[in-house]
Amino acid sequence: MILYTTMPQELIFQTASAEYAKQQLVYYDSIPLLVRETETKEYEIVRNLSTNPQHFLQAKYSPGMRILPPR
Amino acid sequence: MNDKGYMTSDSEEKEEKQEENVTTAIQQLGQTNIPQMAQDSNIHCLTIVGQIEGHIQLPPQNKTTKYEHVIPQIVAIEQNPNIEGLLVLLNTVGGDVEAGLAIAEMLASLSKPTVSVVLGGGHSIGVPIAVSCDYSFIVETATMTIHPIRLTGLVIGVPQTFEYLDKMQERVVRFVTKHSNISEEKFKELMFSKGNLTRDIGTNVVGLDAVKYGLIDEVGGVSQAMKKLQELIEFKKGKEGKMLQ
Numbered sequence: 001m002i003l004y005t006t007m008p009q010e011l012i013f014q015t016a017s018a019e020y021a022k023q024q025l026v027y028y029d030s031i032p033l034l035v036r037e038t039e040t041k042e043y044e045i046v047r048n049l050s051t052n053p054q055h056f057l058q059a060k061y062s063p064g065m066r067i068l069p070p071r
Numbered sequence: 072m073n074d075k076g077y078m079t080s081d082s083e084e085k086e087e088k089q090e091e092n093v094t095t096a097i098q099q100l101g102q103t104n105i106p107q108m109a110q111d112s113n114i115h116c117l118t119i120v121g122q123i124e125g126h127i128q129l130p131p132q133n134k135t136t137k138y139e140h141v142i143p144q145i146v147a148i149e150q151n152p153n154i155e156g157l158l159v160l161l162n163t164v165g166g167d168v169e170a171g172l173a174i175a176e177m178l179a180s181l182s183k184p185t186v187s188v189v190l191g192g193g194h195s196i197g198v199p200i201a202v203s204c205d206y207s208f209i210v211e212t213a214t215m216t217i218h219p220i221r222l223t224g225l226v227i228g229v230p231q232t233f234e235y236l237d238k239m240q241e242r243v244v245r246f247v248t249k250h251s252n253i254s255e256e257k258f259k260e261l262m263f264s265k266g267n268l269t270r271d272i273g274t275n276v277v278g279l280d281a282v283k284y285g286l287i288d289e290v291g292g293v294s295q296a297m298k299k300l301q302e303l304i305e306f307k308k309g310k311e312g313k314m315l316q
Contacts, residue, residue: 010132015130015131019131032140032144051115051117051157052116053115
């Protein structure tokens with residue numbers, strides 16, 4: 001199918017509902033983090049949502065780091 | 072001899088592990104560790120980035136600020152006695168009107184001193200959020216787009232819909248004029264002016280102009296904002312001290 005438009009595809013096609021489930025908000029060391037589950041069943045930090053600037057100075061809470069899912 | 076051999080392999084292993092740790096850190100973050108500060112910060116920082124997400128959840132590839140994340144944080148900041156001030160950093164394209172106004176009202180009603188800095192862009196519903204703080208800054212290169220409320224950018228056909236949107240717009244106009252020095256006439260003039268935005272009505276206001284119109288208090292970056300916030304905190308402390316006497 002060819003769509004003759006300059007509109008980006010995400011505006012035309014609906015996102016699969018599975019896409020929404022990939023990211024979630026977790027509290028890790030009582031810091032709110034937006035995480036994505038990886039293939040190895042770990043969580044990869046997408047965004048640090050904390051308002052405390054000190055939390056951004058610690059490497060273990062920075063985006064890209066992996067944390068283990070809460071039990 | 073056996074013992075010695077064991078020792079060396081052990082220390083080698085340790086070294087290897089350490090090196091590995093550094094390389095994974097660089098691979099994962101593109102950065103190495105930053106020295107940590109011991110004490111807790113008395114100033115918290117709220118970043119409003121990407122789209123402001125409201126009732127409709129946007130696909131995860133969008134960068135969004137969700138109001139259900141931000142509002143509890145503002146409540147926590149109000150409640151935590153160790154936090155004395157809040158710095159709001161804005162770089163947003165706008166988004167949901169109701170969600171934006173909700174965040175703006177929360178910030179405006181916060182009892183602690185708040186200072187906002189517009190970086191890059193504080194467009195659309197980002198404008199009320201920027202002016203909601205006690206004092207607002209804009210960096211010289213940042214812009215703010217002021218435009219009327221719309222749903223899709225299409226022509227609105229039904230008078231009732233128009234009235235509903237007009238009322239919604241009125242709320243934004245009232246909030247902005249109440250919390251900044253801009254007059255209603257000027258704000259509406261910018262909102263409905265033609266020829267500034269390609270094929271659209273509204274105005275794109277750049278740093279200095281935003282200050283000139285009275286929308287934002289001052290041109291400045293993070294150091295000015297922090298200084299102002301400290302000043303406001305000191306002022307508040309002084310006032311409280313007097314009230315006790």
